[in-house]
Amino acid sequence: MSSSAQGPSPRVLCSQNVRIERDPLSPFPILDRPPLQHLRSLLAASPVKMVVLTTPGNPTGAVCPESLLKEVAALCRKAGAWLVVDESYEHFLHEGARHVSLCASAYVRESNLDVLIFLPTRNRPSLYCITPCLSVSALMRLFHHPHLVPSLPSRPCVRFPGRFLTLVVSILHPPIVLLQSRFFRVDTRVFLLQVLRHGGVAVRVSSLPPGPENGPPFPPRHNPYARGHDFASCGVGGFGSWEKGESHHGEGGGRRSLPVRRMVPSASMLIRALTHPFVHNTNGNAVGSETSGRLNGLP
Amino acid sequence: MQWVQRQVAGLTDCRERLWAVLSKHCPGSVRTEGAFYFLAQLPPHVSEAEAVHRLATEYRVLCTPGEAFGAPGTLRLSYGSLSPAECMDALGRLDAGLAALIKEGTDNISKK
Numbered sequence: 001m002s003s004s005a006q007g008p009s010p011r012v013l014c015s016q017n018v019r020i021e022r023d024p025l026s027p028f029p030i031l032d033r034p035p036l037q038h039l040r041s042l043l044a045a046s047p048v049k050m051v052v053l054t055t056p057g058n059p060t061g062a063v064c065p066e067s068l069l070k071e072v073a074a075l076c077r078k079a080g081a082w083l084v085v086d087e088s089y090e091h092f093l094h095e096g097a098r099h100v101s102l103c104a105s106a107y108v109r110e111s112n113l114d115v116l117i118f119l120p121t122r123n124r125p126s127l128y129c130i131t132p133c134l135s136v137s138a139l140m141r142l143f144h145h146p147h148l149v150p151s152l153p154s155r156p157c158v159r160f161p162g163r164f165l166t167l168v169v170s171i172l173h174p175p176i177v178l179l180q181s182r183f184f185r186v187d188t189r190v191f192l193l194q195v196l197r198h199g200g201v202a203v204r205v206s207s208l209p210p211g212p213e214n215g216p217p218f219p220p221r222h223n224p225y226a227r228g229h230d231f232a233s234c235g236v237g238g239f240g241s242w243e244k245g246e247s248h249h250g251e252g253g254g255r256r257s258l259p260v261r262r263m264v265p266s267a268s269m270l271i272r273a274l275t276h277p278f279v280h281n282t283n284g285n286a287v288g289s290e291t292s293g294r295l296n297g298l299p
Numbered sequence: 300m301q302w303v304q305r306q307v308a309g310l311t312d313c314r315e316r317l318w319a320v321l322s323k324h325c326p327g328s329v330r331t332e333g334a335f336y337f338l339a340q341l342p343p344h345v346s347e348a349e350a351v352h353r354l355a356t357e358y359r360v361l362c363t364p365g366e367a368f369g370a371p372g373t374l375r376l377s378y379g380s381l382s383p384a385e386c387m388d389a390l391g392r393l394d395a396g397l398a399a400l401i402k403e404g405t406d407n408i409s410k411k
Contacts (some may be wrong), residue, residue: 055333057334062333063332
């Protein structure tokens, strides 16, 4: 186990208005856990909007212990940075390793941290289907809409299954595309649509074509927003991998034959979406256009 | 969930065998406990780009260069998608490929 936390200057992966910096894995020895000291220095050096942590990790396979996760969360909270934990591999543990989800812990509930977590779906067994967990307070903060608070679910931290990540990313990256799924509760969809529309976000609703993988369509009476678009015609702005049918997992997946609709955006795509300047606009509201399809400068 | 657990349990043998190969050729690698990857530390005299290219073209083993993850000098090897038979076959080729690359790298140093 390496305790070295110092590395070279982090590489700047993206310029323009946002710098995305990555923890260096070099010099070696390979780190088996996030270098906390490096995170401290990054947070202290300049304002940081978001920290993304993948545990269990890719490419290292490192599993972040609970104590370290809490330290990271505390640092992010102190710095006012969002913490995004990518837990896509939460069940891929070996040799008795234990994964701790911040979102599921009392720590998050007590501290009201805003945590977005990717998880594999429970009922759709795919290595690459991920399910996020978004604290509703984060959603509300995004749109500065306190009047909606009374209608929030009672739990401060809610797990949404299936395609919710698409919606979450789309919140920050219009056009909104809400994918219908049998795992997506209708009342939740309606609630989120209300939130989004109060936030001034243009919402375009779409649906996956019904099929064995996507489940049966909602009964018409439960599906007031669906307009019958199929996925291919939706155009999920910014998700090039989806539209091109390319897997961002390269050689590693063994799911290269996955249909396009089952691929998911990677954490890097989410970073790109979340750190786009329009998220930082002065009034805090996300503004999208149903007709423009994408905002200027979006990839 | 149960499906995932079954898949993970099925990875154990391949994981152990891959680690044995990496321990033999890539002693700087760290044995981690999550996901389905090992990040293999290449010896300093072995070029990462050449290793990726030659493993793919000569030994039919695909891996991802560590440079893509900010870790130059490493290879990310995935054991998440192989059947036991495929794993045995692939690991034999990986073993041979790494041995050849390291030997050639060592020979080149000696010549200089």
